[in-house]
Amino acid sequence: MPARHFDRTVVRAVRRAAEIPQAGVGAAVSAAESTVAGWEAGSSVPDQEKLPGIARVLGKPLDELFPREGSPDLTDLRCDAGLYRYEVAKFIDTKSDGPVAAAESGVRRLKPKYVPKLAAAYGVSEKALEQAQERSFGNVVEEAEAEEHPRALGEKISFLLEHSYPAGAVPGDGEIAEAVNQHAGSEVVTATEVEALRTGAGDADGPDPVVLEGLAEFFGVERMYFEPDEAVARQVYQGIRVLLASRSGTIGRVRARGLGPEGLSPEVLSLLTDLQAEFEKQVGPIDDK
Incomplete structure (x- = not known):
């Protein structure tokens, strides 16, 4: 699958507008200030695994700052989670990343028991992970068949973000959190907590009702939309x-x-x-x- 597009001029402009020094970006993604300078100068490009962290520190959605044509394969999902391959072994309880490496290379599919664990680590549904695996093996997954009715809270939030806003205008987690807090009249959720809800990494008991009410008002949907x-x-x-x-x-x-x-x-x-x-x-x- 095509890698996410890194545009050094866009990154530099966004960083300067946010008044974040190169050292600040580097600290957020474990890179030296000189390395970030090299990215912006065009002498090098960051690893795909670092793009989520860069987008996060610059306060921009990943898809907006680093767009990608087409749907993701297994490697893409891992990189979108900000994980290097050597880091995934702990999520599937194996001594090495061999099973993931084989699946990403289209050599051997993941064992069924690994699918839910990797899906949780990547912040996607099991179906999305299985479809990405098929792409890693060169199989075409029809988008019309891939799309399904969002069920989990994170899927519902992502669905609204993907289908309700034009490219470049998708609100970030901070903007959503601010709107929810304004609705509640106090700070009831943070940008980090909104991100956790959106990616499915939130509290198993779900957010407080006032948070759901604020989300419903922000997206212009009925409160019942967020109910199971x-x-x-x-x-x-x-x-x-x-x-x-x-x-x-x-x-x-x-x-x-x-x-x-x-x-x-x-x-x-x-x-x-x-x-x-x-x-x-x-x-x-x-x-x-």
Whole structure:
């Protein structure tokens, strides 16, 4: 796959605009100041593994600062995670990086037990890792088949970032965190924590509700968008039960969380009526007992 494009003039301009010295960039990616000067002068280019760190210290999204044509293979995913190959052995609990090296070279596929571990280390889904592996073996993965409905919170955030903004205008983690904190009226999340949510490395229990509310406001979507699919399904089912119970006069038997004394709004009733009609069309009348 094509490597990410490093444009020294763009990097230099962004660094100067951010008033970050070359030494600051070097310190962030374990490189000497003279090495960074060489990158900007065009006498050398940084390793692909260092590009994520450079983008991070300059406060720019990786895809914006260092674009790449086409979809990633296994080597690309590793580099996008800022990892050298010798560093991945610890993630798959092996003595060497041999299994990863063989897969990246298209010689031998990863053992199934390595897939979830590497996917977590790279901050991608298992399916994305498997598709990247196919590209490493020279197999074409149709993008229409590769795209799937985002399910995890990180996938949903990434989907919005990829599909809601033009090239060069994708907001960074710091900008998102600032907007969420403004919504909350206090600091409830940092740029680092937003990055963790976006890459799937966040707390297993998920962020506080106020963070999700702030994300929903920032992206202009309903708060429910960030709920797990099964949770959304439960809410819809609960709503249908409330509607049926209200029709039959048994509303007291239904536990309707968050339902105020005014009952359901006309808009919600209309939506639930449509859902019920569609459901009954598919499986027959619902008997709520």
